[in-house]
Amino acid sequence: MNFNLVLLMPEIALTSAAGLAILVDAFSPRGLSRRFLLWIAGGGIAISAALALRLLGTNTSAFNGAIAVDDYAVFFKLLFLAATLLVLLAADTFMEETRHRAEFVGLLLLATTGLMLLAAAMDLITLYISIEISSLSIAFLSAWDKRGLRSTEAGLKYFLLSAMSSAVLLYGMALLYGLTGHTRLDLIATQIGQGPNAALFLALAMLLAGFGFKVSAVPFQMWTPDVYEGAPLPITAFLSVASKAAGFAATVRVLQIALPTSQTDWTVLVAALAAATMTVGNIVALVQTNMKRMLAYSSIAQAGYVLVGVAAASQLGVSAVMFYLLAYTATNLAAFIACIAIFNLTDSEQIGDLRGLRWRSPWLAFALAVSLLSLAGLPPFVGFFAKLYVFWAAADRGLLWLVLVGVVNSAVSLYYYAQVIHDMYITGIGGGEPGVGDPVTTLGPRRPSPGLSTALTLAVIGVLVFGVLSGFFFGIGDVAARTVAR
Amino acid sequence: MPQELPPLYPISLQHGLLLGAALFSIGIAGALTRRNAITILMSIEVMLNGTIVTFVTFARYAPTADLAGQIFSIFIMTVAAAEAAVGLAIVIAVYRLRHTVSVDAVDTLQG
Numbered sequence: 001m002n003f004n005l006v007l008l009m010p011e012i013a014l015t016s017a018a019g020l021a022i023l024v025d026a027f028s029p030r031g032l033s034r035r036f037l038l039w040i041a042g043g044g045i046a047i048s049a050a051l052a053l054r055l056l057g058t059n060t061s062a063f064n065g066a067i068a069v070d071d072y073a074v075f076f077k078l079l080f081l082a083a084t085l086l087v088l089l090a091a092d093t094f095m096e097e098t099r100h101r102a103e104f105v106g107l108l109l110l111a112t113t114g115l116m117l118l119a120a121a122m123d124l125i126t127l128y129i130s131i132e133i134s135s136l137s138i139a140f141l142s143a144w145d146k147r148g149l150r151s152t153e154a155g156l157k158y159f160l161l162s163a164m165s166s167a168v169l170l171y172g173m174a175l176l177y178g179l180t181g182h183t184r185l186d187l188i189a190t191q192i193g194q195g196p197n198a199a200l201f202l203a204l205a206m207l208l209a210g211f212g213f214k215v216s217a218v219p220f221q222m223w224t225p226d227v228y229e230g231a232p233l234p235i236t237a238f239l240s241v242a243s244k245a246a247g248f249a250a251t252v253r254v255l256q257i258a259l260p261t262s263q264t265d266w267t268v269l270v271a272a273l274a275a276a277t278m279t280v281g282n283i284v285a286l287v288q289t290n291m292k293r294m295l296a297y298s299s300i301a302q303a304g305y306v307l308v309g310v311a312a313a314s315q316l317g318v319s320a321v322m323f324y325l326l327a328y329t330a331t332n333l334a335a336f337i338a339c340i341a342i343f344n345l346t347d348s349e350q351i352g353d354l355r356g357l358r359w360r361s362p363w364l365a366f367a368l369a370v371s372l373l374s375l376a377g378l379p380p381f382v383g384f385f386a387k388l389y390v391f392w393a394a395a396d397r398g399l400l401w402l403v404l405v406g407v408v409n410s411a412v413s414l415y416y417y418a419q420v421i422h423d424m425y426i427t428g429i430g431g432g433e434p435g436v437g438d439p440v441t442t443l444g445p446r447r448p449s450p451g452l453s454t455a456l457t458l459a460v461i462g463v464l465v466f467g468v469l470s471g472f473f474f475g476i477g478d479v480a481a482r483t484v485a486r
Numbered sequence: 487m488p489q490e491l492p493p494l495y496p497i498s499l500q501h502g503l504l505l506g507a508a509l510f511s512i513g514i515a516g517a518l519t520r521r522n523a524i525t526i527l528m529s530i531e532v533m534l535n536g537t538i539v540t541f542v543t544f545a546r547y548a549p550t551a552d553l554a555g556q557i558f559s560i561f562i563m564t565v566a567a568a569e570a571a572v573g574l575a576i577v578i579a580v581y582r583l584r585h586t587v588s589v590d591a592v593d594t595l596q597g
Contacts, residue, residue, distance in 0.1 A: 125558050132565045136572045146579045149594045155576045156592060160526055163569055164517050167533035170562065171510055174537050174555075178503075178544035183554040226595040 007062035007069045010052040010077055011113050017044020018109035025102030034095045037105045038451070041088055044109060045081050052077045059483055065184050066123040068253075070483035075322060075476070076119035076249045083242045083329050084112045086459055090337045091234035092451035093344055098232075104144065108238065111137035115246035122257070124173045124183040127250060128166070131214065134246065135162040138239060142231035154230025161223045162213065169210025175203035176258070185258040192261050204266055207254065208273065214247030215303045218276040228296035233343065236292065237336035240299045245325040248306055252318055255310070256484045263313055270311040271402050278304030278409040285416050291339055291349050294416060295332075298375060301413060302328055305390055308406050312393035315478075315485035320389035322477035323470070327374070327386035330462030334371035337456045338364055341448040357424040364448070365424045367460050374463050376417040377410045382467035389474060502543025510536030523580070523587040527573050534566050 005012070021040045025032045032040075052074050059070045088108065095101045114133030121127040139162065143155020177183055179199055180191035192200065212220040228236045255266055281301030288294035306328070309321035341364050346353055358365040374381035387410060391403045448456070466473055509532055516529030538559040545555025581587050 125554070125561055128558075129561060129565065132569070136568060139572055139576065143576050143579060147583070149583055152576065152579045152583060153592045153594055156523060156580050156589075157595075159573055159576050160517075160523065160530075160589070163527075163530045163573065164514075164533070167510075167513070167530055167537065170534065170537040171540065173558075174506070174540040174544065177541065177555055177558070178548075181544075181548040181550040182552075183558060230595050 004062055007055065007058070007060070008067065010048040010055070011116055013048040013051055014044050014081075014109050014113045014116070017041060017048075018106040018113070020044075021102050021109070022106040032102050034092060034101060037095070037102055038088060038092070041105050041109060042085065045085050045088075049078055049081045052081070061122055065186065066126045067117070067120050068122040068483075069120065071480035072249075072253070072322075072483045073116075073120035075480040076245065076325075077116045079245060079326060079329055080112050080115050080119070080242045083238065083245075083333060084108060086333050086337065086455045087234050087238045087242075089451040089455035089458075090237065090333075090340055091232075092449050093340075094232055094234055098144065104141070107137045107141055111141065111238070112242065115242055118246045119249035119253075121250060121253070122185050124177065124185070127254070128170060128173065131166055131169070131210075131250075134243060135166065138162075138235070138243060141235045142227055142239075144232050144235065150230035151232065154227045157223050158227045158231075165210050165213035165220065168206050172203045172206025172210060175199055175206070179203065185254060188258040189260060192259065196265075197262075200262060201265055204259065204262065205269065208251075208266070208269055211247055211251040211254075212273060215244050215251070215306070216300050217273045217303055217307060218280040218300065221277070221280070221300050224300055225293045225296040228299070229290065229292045229349075233292075233336065233340045237333055237340070240295070240336065241329040241332050244299070244303060245329060248303075248310065248321060248325060252310055252321055253484055255313070256318065267311050267313050267397075267399075270307055270313075271399060274304050274307035274311055275402060275405045276304075277301070277307060278406060282409050282412045282416075285413070288416070289351055291343075291351050291354070291420075294351060294420075295335060295339070298413070298416075299332060301409065302332070302375065304409070305387060305406060308394050308399075308402055309390040311399060311402065312390075312397045314393060314397055315481055316389075316396055317393040318481035318485040319474060319478040320386075320393040322481060323474045324386040324390050326473060326477065327382040327463075327466055330459055330466055331371050331374040331381075331383055334367060334456065334459035334463055335375065337452065337459055338368040338371060341452050341456060342368070344448065344452075351420055351423060354420060354423045355427050364456075367456050369421045369424065370460055370463055372417040372420055374467070376414045378414075380467055382463050382470060385467060385470035385474070499543060499547045502539060502546070506536045506538075506540035506543060508536070509533070509539060512536075521588050521590050523577050523589055523592075524574075526589065527570065527577070531566060531570070534562055538562050 017040055021037055055069050056071060056074050061068050111134045114130045117130035121130055139155055139159040142158045143152050145151035176188060180188045182188050182191060209220060216224040278301050281297050281304055285294055285297035288297060306321055306324050309317050309324055343349060374383035377383045377387040391406055395403050513529045513533030513536055517526050520526050541555040541559045577587055580592060584591060
């Protein structure tokens with residue numbers, strides 16, 4: 001028995017910051033200012049990150065084996081904290097306009113806490129509770145604009161589908177518990193025998209369906225475009241990076257620690273999911289005209305590439321997944337934050353309205369172009385190295401057909417990413433300098449707020465630095481992967 | 487004095503599992519076919535009840551003496567209550583705007 005609370009301090013710090021924000025706001029007569037809330041949340045995130053860093057190298061488990069405190073968990077905790085900080089900074093215009101901003105900050109921190117626990121869960125009960133902590137918070141955050149038709153619809157769709165998928169996940173957990181008599185992942189592994197087992201296969205399929213919802217893998221991706229389009233943009237950014245990364249963190253941990261003996265079964269299932277996810281995501285993204293929906297399908301396709309690494313099922317595969325998620329978090333955040341800034345300026349989400357952006361906002365156009373090129377996987381940006389490692393890990397395990405599907409898909413994806421860059425850089429109205437009637441030149445003089453600019457700068461620096469130092473960051477992931485992969 | 491009778495049909499592992507699977511299947515069928523958001527919410531609760539029955543049955547017949555399955559079912563009930571609160575709040579917000587809770591009518595976002 002180990003009830004050492006020190007091992008849980010990062011989560012406790014973040015929960016305290018969330019409670020503090022909501023309580024102090026409730027008792028202050030005019031409500032807290034955005035700046036003050038940002039200090040509380042930023043302080044909570046900084047303390048939590050410092051406490052998580054201190055646990056590096058501990059590699060133990062807490063609370064009778066229910067929560068792992070290993071380098072793998074710490075890596076993901078730091079990733080989620082960084083992503084939440086950038087989302088909060090990018091949300092400052094949104095927070096200026098919304099009511100109940102203390103609750104917004106509080107729920108965002110609670111959702112992050114749930115995701116941090118999800119990356120550390122070593123017991124099916126912890127896993128389920130942390131999924132629900134994050135899903136319920138995110139459902140509220142998606143429906144934040146309660147007088148908006150689109151936001152409430154996004155919240156309803158996210159809520160209904162997440163509740164249904166977690167019920168399916170639970171039934172899979174129940175079967176796993178019935179087969180082994182344990183809910184702890186490491187003990188489950190000791191009880192599962194070799195050889196084919198229909199009940200185990202069913203349990204595996206149901207677990208993958210539940211996780212597939214969280215990471216928006218095809219065929220569990222139906223909610224993704226609608227929720228991404230309807231939810232407030234900072235929440236969409238959070239959903240597309242932190243929530244997805246946490247889903248992958250939990251999937252890899254469950255598959256590697258609890259089910260290593262049925263690896264041949266789940267490699268086939270995950271590889272099929274990966275191929276379907278990449279292909280559907282990329283093909284549907286080709287025809288999108290709304291920037292948010294295009295990024296939603298692009299994020300589905302990106303989940304497919306990560307699944308290639310999951311299917312590789314080796315230590316190399318796990319470290320490739322971790323590096324991909326690091327790269328994807330920085331890149332996708334940069335893309336979404338650039339979109340927040342652009343939408344604040346133009347009040348339009350259509351890709352066509354980005355025409356001539358380089359004359360109007362050269363910095364925003366550059367940031368969006370860098371992040372899209374990185375998403376497409378072009379060197380020297382980080383997305384290229386991330387794809388390289390993932391495909392390398394899959395090829396190493398003999399999944400050459402999957403690598404082929406992935407490479408073809410990357411080529412397809414270049415078309416729709418390049419289309420946006422073409423619109424921003426080459427097309428003005430009539431093909432030249434933007435003239436009268438160009439949507440971008442008829443804008444008001446609003447500039448991106450300081451928080452938004454800071455967040456965008458940090459994310460773009462992340463894309464460039466992770467790309468240049470990819471060997472170093474892959475090495476970090478490789479060391480951390482040793483704590484889960486065998 | 488009435489004396490205690492031996493049970494006619496002792497409840498076996500199979501009985502519990504069948505009940506759990508039946509509840510889960512009824513729930514998933516309802517959640518996929520019904521169009522009223524509140525009915526879908528109720529169907530999801532039935533799915534959760536199916537998993538609870540399965541967990542409790544497995545816990546009764548588990549070779550290990552721990553109570554993990556029973557504890558799990560208590561957690562599921564607690565989370566289901568929280569889920570109902572969140573879900574109904576969102577459904578009320580949708581109803582105020584659209585005066586309907588049919589998911590077919592909630593279609594502003596294409597797809």
